[in-house]
Amino acid sequence: MDKHTEKSVHGGDVYRNQVELDFSVNINPFGMPDGVKKALGDAIFLCTQYPDEKVSKLSEAMAKKLDVPQECILFGNGASELFVAIIHARKPKTVLVLAPSFSGYEHSAACEDCQVRYYYLKKEDNFELTEHFVQELIRQIKAHEAPDLIFLANPNNPTGVCISFDIISQIVFLCCEHRITLVIDECFIEFTKRQNESLIKTAIHSQFLIVVRAFTKIYGIPGVRLGYLAASEKMVSCLKKQLPEWNVSLLAQYAGAAALQEDEFVQKTSEYVEKQREYLTEKLRLLGLTVWQGEADYLLFYSEKNLYEMLLKKKMLIRDCSNYKGLESGYYRIAVKKQEENDRLIAALEEVLSDENIK
Template sequence: MSGNNAPKHGGNLYAAMRQKGGSLNEILDFSANINPLGLSEQIRQTLYASLESIIHYPDVQGHALKQELSHYYHVKQEQITLGNGAVELMYVLCHMLKPKRVLVTAPTFSEYESAARASGAAIEYFYLNAADDFTIDIQGIAQQLPAIDIVFICNPNNPTGKLLSNGQIEELVAMAKVHQTYVVVDESFLDFLLDDHTYTCRSLLEKYNNLIILHSLTKFYAIPGLRLGFSLTNPELTNRLHAGKDPWNVNTLAQNAGVAALRDEEYQHKSKEFIKKVNMDLYHSLLTIPGLKPYKPSVNFILINIKDTNLIAEELRQALAAHNILIRDCSNYPGLSPDYIRIAVKSPEQNHKLIAALQQIIGGIE
C-alpha cells in the first residue's frame, strides 16, 4: 500500500521519521492516545521471560489470558473472543454478521466505518453537534434504528471524549433489540477512568444478546506495537467470531503481556490517578492560548477547535512537525472539518513542550 492510500490515523511515527530523518525517540507523538506512563516493568519482564516460548505456537484458546480477563472484568470466559487488537475484531464481526446498513456517529473512530465497508455494508451517519459539545443523543439515534443492522458506539467517544452512562447505553440497547439491531460498544478508553464502573455496560451482557463490547488493551497498557484486544458478547456469537478468525491471531508475547498487565494493580491505579490530574492541567493550559477552544477531556486525549487561530489543521500540523511534535489533524473525520485537531495527554514535561510550541506558532512568531 502506498503512503498516499494508507489509512489516516494518529501514531504514524514511521512516516514522520521517513520524512524528516532522525529516530523515533526524537519525535513527540501527541497524535496517538497511549498511556504516557509507558510500558510497565511487569510487562517488560514478562516479555523478556517469554522470548524462548516463541519457538512454539501460541495457545490457540488463549486460556490464561481469558482466565485473567474473566477475573478482572467480571465476565464469563465463554463471552470472550481475543483479538490482534480490537480493530481486528471489528473486521471479523462485520465479515461474520454481514450487515447491510451500519450506523456510526460522526465524528468517531474511523475503523468502524472501514470494517463495515469492507464487508459490503452501506454507512449511515448520525452527526453530532459541536454547539452541543458533541453530546450523543440516544433518542436521535433510536429513530434511525429500524433500518440499521449494527450501530457502533465509542464510549468515551474518540475524538470528542464524550461519555455515556451505562444507563444511557442500556436505553439504546433495549430499543435496538426491538429492531434486531446489534449495538457494538467500544470501551477501549474506559480503563483510564477511576469510576469506569459508572460507564461500562458489561453487566448488561446477560440481559441483551444484541450487545457486543469491544475493548483494546493496547492504549491503557502502552503496547500498541503488540496488538491486543478482546470482544464480549453472547456465547453463540462468540463461537461465530471464533470461527471467523485466524486460530492463532494473538501471539504468545501479546497473550503473556496481557496476563501480566491485568495483574499489575499498582500500574493500573497510578495510571488512572495520573491521567485524572494531567489531562485537566493540559486542558487549562490550552485555555490560556488565544484562538484555541479545547473540549473538556474525560480520558487521555483532547479535541481542539482552532478556527479562531486563522490556521487550519494541516497548517498547524506542519508547523508543529517542525518542532518534532505530531498531532492528529481531524479534517478527515466525517462530522469535523479543518478547524479541528486532537492531541494526546502525555507527561507534564512533554505537555509543556507542546504548549510552548503552540504559544510560539499561534503567537505569530513563526
Template sequence: MKHGGDIYTASEFIKKSLYEIIDMSSSVNPLPLPEKIKRKIIENIPLLHKYPDTEARAFRKTLSELYSVPFENIVCGNGSTELIYLIVRALKPESVLILEPTFTEYERACRINEIKSVKRVFTINQDEIFKKLKKEIEKTRFDMVFICNPNNPTGWILDKREILKLASNNKNSIFLIDEAFIDFVPDQSLIRESVSSNIVVLRSLTKFYGLAGLRFGYAVGKSEIIKKIKTYRYPWSINSLAQWIAEDIIRDEDFKNKSLEYFKRQKDFFEYSLNELKLNYFPSVANFYLIEIQKKGIFQFMLEKGILIRNCSDFYGLNESFIRVSVKTSTENERFFRELKKFLGILE
C-alpha cells in the same frame, strides 16, 4: 497519515529518528511497563519457539475472574481493530448506523465487507446525541449500531444507562460499543451487561496499558455471537508476548492507579493551558483533547518541530481546524504548549 501514531512516515518526512519525534497523535499511555512485566517477558523467551495459544486461554480465564463474565463469552484479537472487521464480516449486517464523529475504521470495515446501507448520525453537541440516535432508529431499523464510548476523537462519555435503554428498546439491532478508553471511567463499562443482551463490547489494551506495538484487544457478548466471530478468526493472530503481558497487566492495580493519578495531574495542566490560551476544546474523560484552532498550518508547523499531532480532517464532519492531541509526559506536554504559543504568535 490516516491514523495517529505514524511516526515512521513522520520520521522519513522530517529526517529525524523515531526517538526524536514527540508523538502526541496517538492516545497511548507514556508510562513504562512495570518491572515485573519486563521480567516475565525475559523469563518466557525460551517459549518463543512455540506457537501462541490461538484461544488466548490464560488471558480469558483472568478476564473472566476479574469481571465475572463467562469464559465462553470472550474472544480475543490482534487489537480491537481486527475484531471490528471480524464482527462486521461474521454478523453480516445489511444496515449499519454510526455515531459520528468517531473512529474511522467502523466505516471502512463496513465498506470493505460491502455493507449495503451505512448511515451516520453526526453531532458535536453531546446533549443532542440520544435524541438524534432515537430519531434515526425510529425511522429506520438497523442491524448494527456503532457507538464509541468514551468517544474518539471528542473524549465524551455517554451514560451507560441511556445506552442500555436504547439497546433494550431495539432488540433486533446489535449495538457494538467500543470501550477502548473505558479504563478512564470504568464504572461506565457495559462489559457485564453484554453477556445477556444485544450489546457487544470491544476493549483494547493499546491505549490505557500502552501496548500499541503488541496489539491486543477483546470482545465480550452473547456466547452465540462470540462463536460466530471466532469462525472468521485467523489462526495465531495474537503473538505470545502480547498474551503474556496482557494476562498480567490487567491484574496490576498499582499500574492502573499510578496511571490514573498521572493522567489527572497532566490533564489539569492541559486544561489550564488551553483555557489560558482561550482555545475551544472538548472536555474529555480520556487522555486526549479535540481542539479547534482556526489558524491554518498547525499540523505542518508542529511536524517540523518534531511533534506529531492528529489532523482530524478525515473524521466525518470535521475539518482541518480540528486537531486531537494526547496527554504525554510532563516534559512533552510543556514542549507542545511552548510551540503552540509560538504558532499562535504569543511567544517569539
C-alpha cells in the same frame, strides 16, 4: 445520512516523519508497565513454539478479573480484528456510526460492502450523544429504516466525550428489543471515572450487544496487538469462526496475562491523566484555543492556524482531525502525556502562535 468512503488515516505516523514527541497517539503516558516488559522479555525465548490457540491462561485470567464466564470472552489481534470479525459474522446491510468517530468502524464495514450511515454530533452540544439520537432511532425503527448494526464508542474518539448511562441504557434496550446489533467500543474507558458504567456484564446476557476493549491504550502496547470482546456465549461462538488460527501471538498472550496484574498501574494512570487533562485544557484555553471537554487521555481542540505543520517543524506530531467525518480543517487532537512533555508542547504552541501573530 449519506454513504461515504473515509481514508483510514490514524495518528502515530512516526515512520514517515521526524518526530521527537508524538502527541498523535493516545497511549498511557507512563508507557508500558515493568511487569509487562518482563513478561515480553521472558516470552521471547518461547517464540520457537506456537502460541496457545485457545488462549487458555489469558482467557481464564480475564474471566476471573471481569467476573464473567470464560466462554463469553474472545481475544483478537487488536480491537480492529474483532471489529472486522463482527462485520463478517453479522453481515449487516446497513451500519450506523457517529460523526466524528473512529474511522476503523467504516474500514470494518467495507469488508462486507455495507452501507454506512452517519449520525452527526453537534459541537454546540459538546459533541455529546443526546436524547435526540434515541428519538431518531425510535423513528427509524417505526419507519422500518433502522440500521442492522450500530457502532458507539464510549468514550468517543476523537472527542473524549462519554455517553451518559441513561442514554446508553435506552439505546441498549431498543437494540435488543428490535434485534439491532450494538457494538460498544470501550477501548479508552479505563482512563475515565466511568469504569463502573461498563456494559460488559450486560453484554454477556444479551444476543445483540457486544463490548470491545483493547490492551493497546491503557497498558501502552500498541505494537503487541491485543484486544478482546465480551458477549453472550452464543455470540462469541459465532464470532470465533471468523478469526484465523493462532491469531493471538505468544508475546501478546504473555503480555496480556502480566497486564492483568497491574491494577495499581491503571489506577495511578487514571488519576494522573485526569489532572494533566485539566492542566492542558487550561493552558490551551489561555492560548485562545477552543477546547472541548472530554474524559479520556486526549483532547480535541480547534485553531485557525495550521498547527500540524508548524509543530511538525519542531519535531512534534499532533493528530490533524480534518479527515474525520463531521469535522473540518482546524480540528486537532492531542494525547495527554507526562507533565514535562505537556509543558514542551505548550511552549511550542506559544512560540508558533506568537510568530503567527507577529506576521
